[in-house]
Amino acid sequence: MDNIKLAPLILIFVEVAKKKSFTAAAKKLGLSKSAVSQQIKRLEEATRQQLLIRNTRGLVLTSVGKALLARSELLSQQLSLTLTELSSAKAQPSxxxxxxxxxxxxxxxxxxxxxxxxxxxxxxxxxxxxxxxxxxxxxxxxxxxxxxxxxxxxxxxxxxxxxxxxxxxxxxxxxxxxxxxxxxxxxx
Known part of the structure; x- marks a missing residue:
């Protein structure tokens, strides 16, 4: 698996898993619902694992999905922190x-x-x-x-x-x- 190509898919997965909704995640990410759904499908195909169970009431994480979320939330938080620090360093006079x-x-x-x-x-x-x-x-x-x-x-x-x-x-x-x-x- 190519980690560089999977990183954005994992970040999208984190949003979907946290929001428990493709629609809410799509809105937060500024993407269409179908684009988010396609990215999750690509991630599941690349990992050869089902991460989400979709039903009429929403979605539920599989045990593999729960494990991936636990590990990936830290990645998402670290990326957000890094980007925030970059922005504040840019804004600071030097x-x-x-x-x-x-x-x-x-x-x-x-x-x-x-x-x-x-x-x-x-x-x-x-x-x-x-x-x-x-x-x-x-x-x-x-x-x-x-x-x-x-x-x-x-x-x-x-x-x-x-x-x-x-x-x-x-x-x-x-x-x-x-x-x-x-x-x-x-x-x-």
């Missing part, structure tokens, strides 16, 4: 992730955020580019950029992530020597 940030911004804000991102998506490889000037995303092959100030006319989507306020402080000695500052322009 590869390099390159982001530009201003100086002094990377340690306190970006590195912790990227650490969390990598915990959630372990297939990502982050790269940080520290720059005091705006870097064009396409020109520098960046996935994202954090920039202070206004962006020149651009087709990029920009989101504000916060505001930075500047606070100037002076020591008592400076104020005693220079006097109190009321305007930034008076700062020499």
């Amino acid at each position: 590869g390099s992730f390159k982001v530009a940030v201003p100086p002094f911004f990377e340690k306190g804000f970006v590195v912790p955020a990227l650490r969390q991102l990598c915990l959630e998506f372990p297939l990502l490889t982050p790269e940080i580019v520290v720059s005091g000037t705006w870097l064009d995303l396409i020109e520098h092959n960046l996935d994202a950029a954090i920039f202070g100030g206004h962006i020149e006319d651009s087709n990029y989507r920009a989101l504000s992530i916060g505001k930075v306020s500047e606070i100037f402080c002076a020591s008592r000695r400076y104020i005693q020597e220079q006097g109190e500052l009321t305007k930034i322009e008076n700062l020499s």
Whole structure:
């Protein structure tokens, strides 16, 4: 017997046996009732065993059919699990992730955020580019950029992530020597 050719027939058999109905199995598999019936007939011919007894009330598994179902359900479950894992791996972001940030911004804000991102998506490889000037995303092959100030006319989507306020402080000695500052322009 050719195992590769029998595998799909066994998977169809599992559905028929679990549903105890050709019609319900056909609906679940997206096949016609006659196609499912033909596949079961092919499986019975290949194994030279009767697997199902068809009657007016539905169908009943033979002892060989029960044994085949017990062994084959695990195959069906493993295949479903494998396909689910493949789909989720495909949906998970992977590869390099390159982001530009201003100086002094990377340690306190970006590195912790990227650490969390990598915990959630372990297939990502982050790269940080520290720059005091705006870097064009396409020109520098960046996935994202954090920039202070206004962006020149651009087709990029920009989101504000916060505001930075500047606070100037002076020591008592400076104020005693220079006097109190009321305007930034008076700062020499």
